[in-house]
Structure formats: C-alpha cells, structure tokens
Amino acid sequence: MRRNTWQREAVREALGNNEGFVSAQMLHSGLREAGSSIGLATVYRALADLGSAGEADSLQSDQGEVLYRACTPGQHHHHLICRSCGLTVEIEADAVEAWAHQVAADNGFTQPSHVVDVFGMCAKCSAD
Amino acid sequence: MRRNTWQREAVREALGNNEGFVSAQMLHSGLREAGSSIGLATVYRALADLGSAGEADSLQSDQGEVLYRACTPGQHHHHLICRSCGLTVEIEADAVEAWAHQVAADNGFTQPSHVVDVFGMCAKCSAD
DNA sequence: CGGATGAATGATTGTCGTTCTCAGTATGGC
DNA sequence: GCCATACTGAGAACGACAATCATTCATCCG
Numbered sequence: 001m002r003r004n005t006w007q008r009e010a011v012r013e014a015l016g017n018n019e020g021f022v023s024a025q026m027l028h029s030g031l032r033e034a035g036s037s038i039g040l041a042t043v044y045r046a047l048a049d050l051g052s053a054g055e056a057d058s059l060q061s062d063q064g065e066v067l068y069r070a071c072t073p074g075q076h077h078h079h080l081i082c083r084s085c086g087l088t089v090e091i092e093a094d095a096v097e098a099w100a101h102q103v104a105a106d107n108g109f110t111q112p113s114h115v116v117d118v119f120g121m122c123a124k125c126s127a128d
Numbered sequence: 129m130r131r132n133t134w135q136r137e138a139v140r141e142a143l144g145n146n147e148g149f150v151s152a153q154m155l156h157s158g159l160r161e162a163g164s165s166i167g168l169a170t171v172y173r174a175l176a177d178l179g180s181a182g183e184a185d186s187l188q189s190d191q192g193e194v195l196y197r198a199c200t201p202g203q204h205h206h207h208l209i210c211r212s213c214g215l216t217v218e219i220e221a222d223a224v225e226a227w228a229h230q231v232a233a234d235n236g237f238t239q240p241s242h243v244v245d246v247f248g249m250c251a252k253c254s255a256d
Numbered sequence: 257c258g259g260a261t262g263a264a265t266g267a268t269t270g271t272c273g274t275t276c277t278c279a280g281t282a283t284g285g286c
Numbered sequence: 287g288c289c290a291t292a293c294t295g296a297g298a299a300c301g302a303c304a305a306t307c308a309t310t311c312a313t314c315c316g
Contacts, residue, residue, distance in 0.1 A: 003283050003292055025273075039295035044274065060188045064302080065273060080235055089235050096224060100246045107208055107217050109248030116244050118228045120237030131263060131312050153302075167266035172303065192273080193302060 007038050011046035012070075015056060020086030021067035021079075059117060078116045084125035091118070135166050139174035140198075143184060148214030149195035149207075187245060206244045212253035219246070 014027050022030075028043045047068050050056035057071040057079070069088055071077070076097070080089040096116055104112035142155050150158075156171040175196050178184035185199040185207070197216055199205070204225070208217040224244055232240035 001284075001292065005283075005293065007294070023273085037295085041275075041296085042294055045293085060192065063273090064188065064192050064194070066192070080231060080237060082237065083239075091231055091235075093227070093231075096227060096244075099221070099224060103208060103219055103221075104246055104248045107219075108251035108254075109208060109210065109246075110251075110254045111211075112246055112248040114244070114246045116224075116242070118232055118237075118240055118242045120232045120240040123236035123238075126236075126238045129263065129313075133264065133312075135265070151302090165266085169267085169304080170265055173264085191301095 007042050008046050008049070010036060010038060011043055012050060012055070015047075015050065015068060015070045018069065020088040021059065021061075021069045021081065022086070023061075023065050023067050025065075027068070078118070080118045080120065082122035082125055083119050084121055084128075087122045087124075135170050136174050136177070138164060138166060139171055140178060140183070143175075143178065143196060143198045146197065148216045149187060149189075149197045149209065150214070151189070151193050151195050153193075155196075206246070208246045208248065210250035210253055211247050212249055212256075215250045215252075 010031060011027065014031055015022070018027075024044050024047055025040070027047070028038065028040045031038050031043070047056065047058075050070075051058050051068065054073045055070065056068050058066055058068050059079070059081075061067055069079075071090065077090045078093050078096070080091050081087070093116060096114075100114040100116075101112055104110070138159060139155065142159055143150070152171050152175050153168070155175070156166065156168045159166050159171070175184065175186075178198075179186050179196065182201045183198065184196050186194050186196050187207070187209075189195055197207075199218065205218045206221050206224070208219050210216070221244060224242075228242040228244075229240055232238070
C-alpha cells in the first residue's frame with residue numbers, strides 16, 4: 001500500500017521549483033535550510049520513486065553523481081543542458097528517435113533505447 | 129617525461145582484446161587472473177590516460193561505474209551497445225552531429241557537445 | 257656500462273555519492 | 287481510537303574512484 005507522506009510531497013515540490021538538474025544532496029540540503037527535518041535517505045528514496053514513476057528525469061553528471069529534474073510525465077524527450085548553470089530545455093527529437101531505431105535494426109539489435117543529451121553554455125553563461 | 133611501462137601496455141592490450149565496454153575493476157581482476165601483479169590504481173591511471181589521449185572511449189553504466197573501450201583514435205563516433213553481453217558497434221552519425229549543433233544554436237547555447245548512445249539487445253542475445 | 261633522477265607503480269587510506277539497516281514513527285483502514 | 291505496516295531518518299556500510307607515499311625502475315647522460 002502506497003502512503004502519502006509530507007516528505008514525498010516536499011521532494012516533489014522542491015524538484016518542481018528547480019529550473020535545471022539537481023542532485024539528491026543539493027535537494028536535501030536545500031530542504032534542510034528551509035527548515036525541514038527530512039532525511040537524506042528519504043530524499044534518495046523519493047527521487048528514485050519519482051524517477052520510476054516517470055515524473056522525473058535523471059542523468060549522470062561528469063562526476064558520476066545522479067541529477068534529477070521534474071519532467072512532463074509520459075512524454076519521451078531529451079535535454080539541452082547548460083554546463084555552467086544547469087539550465088535545462090526539453091527538446092523533441094523525432095528524427096533522432098527514428099535514426100536510433102534504424103541504426104539498431106540495421107545491426108540486428110532489438111529493443112532499442114537511447115541516451116541523447118546535448119550540453120553547452122546557455123546564452124547568459126556564454127556572455128560571462 | 130612520459131615513460132613506457134609494461135603495465136600501460138598491458139592495459140592497452142587488455143582493452144583491445146575486449147569486444148565491448150569493460151570497467152576498470154574488471155580489467156584489473158582479469159589481468160590479475162592472468163598472472164599480472166598490476167595494481168588497481170595503475171589500471172585507473174592507465175585508462176584515464178588512454179581516455180584523454182583519445183585511444184579509448186568511456187561511458188557510465190546504469191550503476192554509475194565508468195566503462196572503457198578501445199576505439200579508433202581521432203575519429204568522433206558513437207556506440208550501439210548490447211545491454212546483455214556488452215557487444216559494441218561503432219556508429220557514425222553525421223546527421224545527429226548536425227542536429228545537435230542546430231538545436232543548441234536555436235536555443236542560444238554555445239560550445240555544444242553531446243552524448244548519444246544507443247542500447248539494445250544484439251542478434252545473438254535476442255535469440256536467447 | 258653504470259649511476260643519478262624522477263616518473264610510474266601499488267598497497268593502503270581517504271573521499272564521496274549512494275544504499276542498507278533497524279528501531280522508531282505515523283499513515284490509512286477498521 | 288487502534289492496529290498493522292509502510293515509511294522515515296541517523297548512522298553504518300558499501301563501492302567506485304582519487305590521493306598518498308615509500309619503493310621501483312625507465313630513461314638520461316657521462
């Protein structure tokens with residue numbers, strides 16, 4: 001039986017308030033500074049749940065830590081991410097989807113999935 | 129001054145003998161079982177060197193560990209990877225390169241880079 | 257060749273992100 | 287309200303990787 005706890009809701013809300021990808025630890029310390037007594041393990045659990053429920057996207061940073069971001073559920077999309085500030089734009093890529101399927105099929109691969117993310121410096125960070 | 133040691137060569141060779149992506153730890157235990165006395169730290173250092181020299185590609189597994197694979201140096205390419213056995217095919221994707229640059233430019237992003245990898249089940253593993 | 261030099265090695269320790277443990281808490285059904 | 291039990295949270299454990307540092311040995315140079 002799935003229960004509704006204020007902790008889960010707090011994580012969901014904190015994630016939604018964020019423009020870009022954030023780490024579990026950043027979310028946790030943010031919530032703590034806001035006066036919450038939420039535990040780190042709970043943040044990890046909530047994020048994993050949100051991820052598997054399709055309510056959050058995740059990716060791994062260069063340093064190997066997992067970053068999360070709220071996303072529009074049920075819709076497949078990719079991301080354009082600022083290396084400097086983390087600003088993220090959701091992008092559609094039907095052409096890339098088709099290409100990935102084609103490449104997989106051409107090489108005899110089935111059940112294709114793909115990882116497609118574009119990194120760069122956003123307009124604001126480029127100006128600095 | 130860069131030195132040539134048998135350890136570095138052993139890592140390079142072990143990497144070349146492998147069809148797919150392998151972790152530093154897998155390489156290390158494989159070399160150890162083959163009778164080498166190479167240290168784990170040295171394997172990590174050698175792999176990092178090969179990576180920055182463009183002689184090896186790396187990617188992060190779902191579990192967060194970094195996997196390495198020998199590649200044709202100096203050529204930008206992506207990978208089609210079997211989720212089951214790790215078999216890897218290098219793929220070219222000029223169209224995707226162009227698309228990534230276009231998407232970045234459309235959103236005001238500069239210095240674009242991208243992560244594009246396709247996962248699936250290879251023909252052999254699909255048959256099992 | 258042979259000694260000097262300092263880059264490379266490797267056993268160990270440290271770091272850091274994440275997961276696990278387990279006793280205590282509090283949610284939802286009754 | 288009461289109970290079963292899913293959830294929580296502090297801390298320990300874990301795993302991948304980086305750093306440390308005494309030792310080793312490639313390379314240089316006479």
